[in-house]
Amino acid sequence: MFSFTLSALLPSLIVPGIILMVKGIKAGGNKRRIAIIIPCAIIFTFIASIALLNYELNKTIGTFSGSEYEIITIGEDTYKANYDNVYHSSDKGRLLGRVLFDSKPDDKNIEPMYVWEIKGTDNYIYASWAYDGTIYKKVQ
Numbered sequence: 001m002f003s004f005t006l007s008a009l010l011p012s013l014i015v016p017g018i019i020l021m022v023k024g025i026k027a028g029g030n031k032r033r034i035a036i037i038i039p040c041a042i043i044f045t046f047i048a049s050i051a052l053l054n055y056e057l058n059k060t061i062g063t064f065s066g067s068e069y070e071i072i073t074i075g076e077d078t079y080k081a082n083y084d085n086v087y088h089s090s091d092k093g094r095l096l097g098r099v100l101f102d103s104k105p106d107d108k109n110i111e112p113m114y115v116w117e118i119k120g121t122d123n124y125i126y127a128s129w130a131y132d133g134t135i136y137k138k139v140q
Helices: 002-027 030-058
Strands: 060-065 071-074 077-081 092-101 113-118 124-129 132-138
Parallel strands (some): 060 092
Antiparallel strands (some): 071 077, 113 124, 124 132
C-alpha cells in the first residue's frame, strides 16, 4: 500500500514543485522565492518521513518459528517467548523491523511480526503480530 502511494505521490508533488520553484525564482523577488521554497521543503519533509516509515516497517531482520510462534531468530541471536517478566508492551522502544515465518514455501499466508526493542535492556524484545503482542527473552 505504501509503495504505491509513494510512487504515485512523489512525482506528482516533486516535479511541479521544482517547476514552480524555478519559474518563481526567475520571476519574482525574495518574498515569492520564500513562498515557493517553504511549501516545497514541507512537502519534501513529509514525503521523506513516509518513505522512512515505509522502510522501517518493511525491513526484514529475522524469522519466527515454533508451533505457537515462540521462537524468534535475529541474526545470531535467538529469543524465546517469556511470560514471566517485569516488562510490558508500554516499555517498547524503537522499531527494529519485521520477522517472517520460517516455513515451507506453501505456508505463505502467515503475516509477519513487528519487533521493537525494550528500553533499558538488550535481553528482551517485544513482538506484535496482528493484535497480539509478546515479550521475548534472549536465549544464551
